[in-house]
Amino acid sequence: MNTHVTTSPAVGSTWDRPTPSRDFAAKHSPEDVSEWRRLTERVIEIATANGFNKAEVQRRAGMKEGTFSQWFAGTYIGRLEPFNRQMRNWLEAFEEGSSLAATIPQSPDYITTRIGREIFETLHWAQMTADMVMITIGAGMGKTAACRRYAATRPHVFHATISPHTRTVHGMLVELAAELDVRELNPAKLTRAIGAKLTRMGGGTLLIVDEAQNLVDDAINQLRHFMDIYQCGIALVGNEEVYSRFSKTNGGPSYAQLKRRIGKRLKRSKPHLEDIRAYISAWGIVAEDCVTFLTGVGQKGGALGQIEKTVKLAYMAAGTGPEAPEGRLGKPRRGGHAVSSVLDITASSEIRALHNEIQARAMTGADLSIVEMRIVTDRLRSIGSLVHLMEQELAVHRLGEAGREGRKALEDAATETLTHLTLDPEGKVIRPDFGGRG
Template sequence: MNERIGTSQIKNASPTWERPFKAPELSANRTKDDVTTWWSLVDRVIEIATVNGFTKSEVARRMQMPEGTFSQWFSGKYAGRLDTTNKQVEQWLLAMEEQAGLAASIPTSPGFIKTRISAEITETLAWAQMTADMVMITLAAGNGKTAACRHYCATRPHAYLATISPHTKTVHGMLVELAAELDVQEHNPAKLTRKIGMKLQRIGSGSLLIIDEAQNLVDDAINQLRHFVDVYQCGVALVGNNEVYTRFTKRSDGPSYDQLKSRLGKRLKRDKPRVEDLQAFIAAWGVADLDCVKLLTGIGMKGGALRQIDKTLKLASMLAMGAQEPLAKQHIEAAWKNRDVEDMA
C-alpha cells in the first residue's frame, strides 16, 4: 500500500477528556475540602489538556507524576493522601497558566508587509512560473524572502514551497519534501522522481517549485531540479543566501554545471536591506517616534535586517510593559543590549 512521503507526522485528533462521574470517598487522609479542591483541579486539567491536545500520559509526564498515580487521581480512585497529590497537580496548573499568560503578553509580529523587496521577489517568482524557467533569489538573512515566498504560495495557484535543511539536502531528502508539498504518495524511493513529475504534468503549465534555503542542497539535488524544468516544464526558484550562487560562479567541473549556469533565466540579488523597507516594517510595528525609528533603522542595517528589528522590538515592548511606560528609545536600547547580539555602534 502506498503511503505519504513526508518529514512530519500527521497529528492524531485531540484526545477526549471525560469528567469523572464519582468523587473520591472521604476518609482519614482526605477531607471534604480536599474533595472540593479535587473537583476544581480536575476541571482545570481537562480544560488545559484539551486546549493543548495532551493525553493523560502526556499530562502525567509533564507534571512528573507516575502515569498510574495520575490516572487513579483523575478517576477519583487514588488511595493515597489527596491533599499532597492535589498540591502537585495545582503547581503544574499554575505553571501552565503562568506560561500561557506570558506567551499572551508577548507582542505579535506584523503580518506580511508589501515592501519593495517583496515586490521584486514576487515579480521574480511570477516570471519563473509563467515562463517555466529557473530563477535564483539570493538575499541576506532577515530580508523577508521566506515570508514573501509563503505569501506568494498562499495567493497564487500551483505554487509549492519546500524548505531544505541540512538533513534534507540530498536528492532523496529534497524529493521527500517536494512530495509532501505536492501531496504525492509513493513508498518506493526509486519511483519518487517520476511520481512527482507525473503530478507536475497533471497540473499542467504554470506550476512553480520554490526551494527555500537552497544553499543547503547538494549539487546533484540542484541538477535534479533542472531535470524537472527541462522534462516537465515547471518553474523552479532557488531561494537562499549568496552561497548557492557562488557555487555556480566558482566551479566549472563538468557539463552539469554548464547546463545549470546557462539554465538560470533570472537572478534577484540584494546583500543589504533598503532603508525604505526597514522603515515600512518599523511603521507596521506602530513605531512613529523619530528617535526610535532612527535607532531601529540602524539596527536593521546590521546583519539580520527585519529579523533584528522584530526581535528587538518584542523585547523592548516587554520591557516597556513591565515598567508600565510607553515604548521609547531607552527600551529599545536596553533590549538591544540585553540581546547581546553585537555593539550598538
C-alpha cells in the same frame, strides 16, 4: 424508522465538581484533602477557560490517565501529597506561562515590502516562462515569508524547504513528493512519479526550493532535468552561497549547463530602508526615537528578524502587551525617552525588583520552588539580552563621538596652520610654518 441520537457529551469533556469518597476522606489528612479541593477548583477553572478535556489536562500535567481520573474524582487511596504537588507545579507553570505570553505581542501579518514585490516578480517570471531563477536574499529580510505567501496565493506552486538532512538527490525528491502529494514507496520510481504529477498539472507549475544552498550539485542538476523534460519553473532560494557557487568561472561543464539555464537572478544582501520603516510601522511603533533605534537594528545582520526579537524582548521586560503605555514603545510621547533609556530603566528596575523578591524570601527562610527558579532564570536571561542591546548601541554611539572629535581636531590643526603662513612683501606665501625647527 427511529434513529437513536446520542446527546450525552463526549467522555472526559465534562468538568463537574467532584465529591470525594468516604475512603478518600478517611485515608488522607484534612490538610491534603483541603489542598486537593483547592487544586481541583483551579483545574476546573483553567480547563473550562481553555477548552481542555480531561485527557488534555492529564497529558499536559504529565500524569497517567488512570491516576489522574482517580485523583480528580476523589477516589485515590494511595499517597495523595505527591500528586497534589505535581498538579500544583503544573498549574503554577501554566499560569506563569500564560501571563508571560500575554506580555509578548503577536508578530504582524505579512506586509507587502519592496523586496517582497521583487521576489514576487521573479517567481512570477519563473512560473510563466518555465524558467529557472535564483533568489539570493540576506537573512531576516523576508524571503521565506514571501515565498510562502506566493505559494499560498497562486495555483500550482509548491514550496519545499531543504535541510542538511535532505541535501541529497533522494532527500530532495522526498521533500518534493511530500509537497506534490506524490506517494511512491519505490525510490527508483520516485523521479518518474514526480514527473507524472507535473505532467498532469500541465504548464504554469512552479517548484520553489528554499534553503537551496544545502543542495549538492547532483540535486540541482535533477531540478534542471524536471525543468527541461516537464516544462516547470524552478526557483532556487537561498543565501550568498547559492549565488557564489554559480558565479565561478571554473565550475566545470555541469555548472555551465546550469548557469546557461538560469534566466533571472535576484540578489540583495541589505534590506531596503523603506522596508525597515514599513515593518516598524506594522508593529504600531511611531515614536521617533524608537523608530530611529530600530532602524539601526534592522540595518545590521538579521534585518527584520532582529527588529522582531528586539521589540518582543522590550515588551516582555516592560511587562506590557501590545497596548504599551505612553512613553514606551507603542505610542508617541512629546520629547520622549530614547529606546535605550527605556531599556536601561527597565533593566535596572527589573534587577532591583528581583533582588527585593529574593531577599524577602530569604528573610522568611523559605526556599524557591523549581518553578520559581525557572522564572528567575528566564527573567535574568531577558535582562541580559536587553543589556547586550544597550551595550551594542553604546558602542556605536562612542564610535560616532570619536569620529566627530577626530574631525574637529583635524579642522583645528588646519586652521592653526593656515594662520601661521609666512608671506613676502607682495602677500605671496613663502612657506607654511608647520612648527618645525628654523
